[in-house]
Amino acid sequence: MANPMVMKLRAGTKLTEADCQQLEALTVKRREVPARTDLITESEAPLNVHLVLEGFACRYKTLPNGRRQIVAYLIPGDFCDLHVAVLGEMDHSIGTLAPSIVADIPSEDIIELTMTNPRLARALWWATLVDEGILREWLVGMGQRPAAQRLAHLLCELHARFDAVGHAADGSYHLPLTQSELADTLGMTTVHANRTLQLLRRGGYISTQGQMISIPDFARLSMFASFDPNYLHYINGETLGLPPGIKMRGTQT
Amino acid sequence: MANPMVMKLRAGTKLTEADCQQLEALTVKRREVPARTDLITESEAPLNVHLVLEGFACRYKTLPNGRRQIVAYLIPGDFCDLHVAVLGEMDHSIGTLAPSIVADIPSEDIIELTMTNPRLARALWWATLVDEGILREWLVGMGQRPAAQRLAHLLCELHARFDAVGHAADGSYHLPLTQSELADTLGMTTVHANRTLQLLRRGGYISTQGQMISIPDFARLSMFASFDPNYLHYINGETLGLPPGIKMRGTQT
DNA sequence: CGCCGCCTTGACCACCATCAAGTGGAGTGG
């Protein structure tokens, strides 16, 4: 069984077999974390780097008035906090949304790896830049896309990301989120998240059974959301759910 | 006259005099750029790293339907694209909003500096993490804050950032933006940006004369916006416009 | 002088928030 972190980095950078083994060696120390459990909270200063191997986690911030905004999803293969050793303290929290398996990697191991293997240094660099790209894209969605396209865009992105780590098949993937968590992600109320989901279902864009979500026609959903996967910076879009020959760039709803 | 980039890095990391001189040496090659000019556009792959020394620039993305979202402001001292050499191509564009002075730094110079001086490597790392923190905070605002607080929050942030590079005095700073650019930043229409500004003016939170904006009572505006500067990761908030002893954390409107 | 941005104002309307109530399934204890 393949390591999702290695799969993800291979989707965006070129690595040798030896590189992959070095990466894999980082993830030996694993632990199970139940759903709805914080891994790190705001204003802490963590020692280990965390990596999601299975499950689903998120980055979030809570406002004084109690409202919460989820600012990133962390799916298998994603580092939670590759960086934060540089900063004094966290400016946000990280918590699981579903039962997960997490690897704890000592910061020193990461530092040593990047000092000795420039290809891996570049790969980790790449991963953080993709995270930043996703953040920008979410901001664009919040500012400019109406609810339905915002949701549709998120579902497209998740499909691509899950696919890159082998967690999507046949346009379907497992999305262990409540509608209220979706709402906190998309900046809308639970009620409206519900109605927006129904809209996409009635439009034939998606179908759901339990926590499985299926996208019968990915190109159609992409078009609706004007989803352009370039911000994920995978090496080629063709293997990642896009029918060959279809470039989304610049298409119009 | 101090170099804004050096000032900014000193606001967040500890540097020696020699470090500062090394940094300063990077910025010798300067050039003037008129307002509303792109420095890099989407899907390009730039060779130089750009740095804003004077003026005002932004990161933005344009949607197929023509709407634009500004996803970051680049003020004096900010690097535009410290990173992008790692990625194949840009997923967004960078352009000036006001007449600016920009330094072009060869990527290799940066790489050499970070290889030979770990304190500077850390400082640049820090700068990119702060950019990411700002991005997260903007996303939180978009998702959860109503228009008036969102604008107020942005004005607080800009005050802190301008202050860190010596461009704020007495709660005032120069903000060379049109209301329509503000609107593209805050995810609202020009009309509404105008009305929201009036609201803050009538509330006595801010006053404007031309492009100068003044904040008579920063603590009051902070409170209104529930602005907490921790995400900027400056070493101490006291020098940056916050009255000593006032910590915004957890205050409530 | 006249054009062109930018700011401003008014009227109207839609998207989405809020409030409230009801359904249904999963787990628990009597």
Add this chain to the structure above:
DNA sequence: CCACTCCACTTGATGGTGGTCAAGGCGGCG
């Protein structure tokens, strides 16, 4: 085995924040 609870999802009614459309004022500049 069946209430009972809890939580996620669903639906309806109502209203407000902010979008859209349209027009007018004002200053700068050719």
